[in-house]
Amino acid sequence: LTLAEADAMVAACREQNVQMAVNCSRRWNPFFAETRRMIEAGELGEILQITAYGQCGLSHNGSHLIDSVRYLAGGNVTWVFGEMESDEAAAGDEDLMGNGYLAFDNGVRAYLRGMPTGVASWEFDVLGTEGRVRLVAGCLELELTKLTPGGPRGRGVPAKLPFPLPRQIPGTGVTIVEDIMHAIETGQPPRCSGEDGLAALEVAMALRESHRRGGSKVTLPLADRSLTMLSAEIKQDDVPARVRRLRQ
Known part of the structure; x- marks a missing residue:
């Protein structure tokens, strides 16, 4: 999938009100x-950094990793630094593992x-002032820490609190x-729209471009x-792996 093809998909849906x-x-x-x-309500203060761990190809499961970071950050990525698994992988168009700073x-x-993430598999850390x-252990365990009064010079003491869970999940x-x-009924975008999917793909490509350019800073949107980037999902053929499994 090229960025131009992704642009066209999003534009076609927008023009046809789909x-x-x-x-x-x-x-x-x-x-x-x-x-x-909690982030939007300011309960964590100013958000400083989000750290995410998930061993994956950047345009396959990596799209989930990147999108989750975008969702929690509540903004758009303006520039990145990227490091891919190897120079050889970065030179090609197939999906690949990598790290990035956004x-x-x-x-x-x-x-x-x-x-590879070792024991930190699909974990997210949101750090505020x-x-x-x-969200650890595959997001099955939840930890909430807030500053409470006290501490040296009144700077506060970090205290662990129960994570607020809904009565029914x-x-x-x-x-x-x-x-x-x-x-569909209101015309408002879904929680993860086509634009969000396009943004995640563009971040993945920007990270790879950074590696291709010797680890230099790459700004978004990408001009080219x-x-x-060919997702591992269709590496075998043009049929998505999930559809292929259903046909078996």
Whole structure:
């Protein structure tokens, strides 16, 4: 898929008033939604950095990693530094693992690790001036830390608090369907729109471009819309792996 092709898909849906939703499902996860609510409400103070760990190809599962960081940051990426798994992999168009440093237009900074992550598999760390949220153990464990009064020079003492959980945890699939129905009925974009999917793809390509240029800073949007990245999802053929499994 090239950036130009992704641009065309998003534009076609916009022109025909068709809602496009991209299945980066953590946007519909109640724990991520609550974390985002706390961020928007200022309960964590000013967000300084988001760190994400998830061993993956940058345009396949990496799209989920990048999109989750964008969702939590609440802004758009303006420039990046990237490091790919090897010079040889970075020179080609196939999906590849990599790490990256992302700068957002609202001042948030992020680091993501798509290379091997050891014991930190699909974990996210949101660091603010007044609080911190960690989603660890594959996002099955939740940690909330906030500053409480006291400490040297009155700077506050970090204290762990219970993460606020909903009384009932809805299924993510149900939440996705409800959100898409709401988007169709109201004309408002779904939680993860075509534009969000395009943005994640562009970040992945920008990280690779940074490596290709010797690790230099790459600004977004990318001028070269012919850049291509072939997802591991269609590496075997043009049929998505999920569809192929259903046909077997």
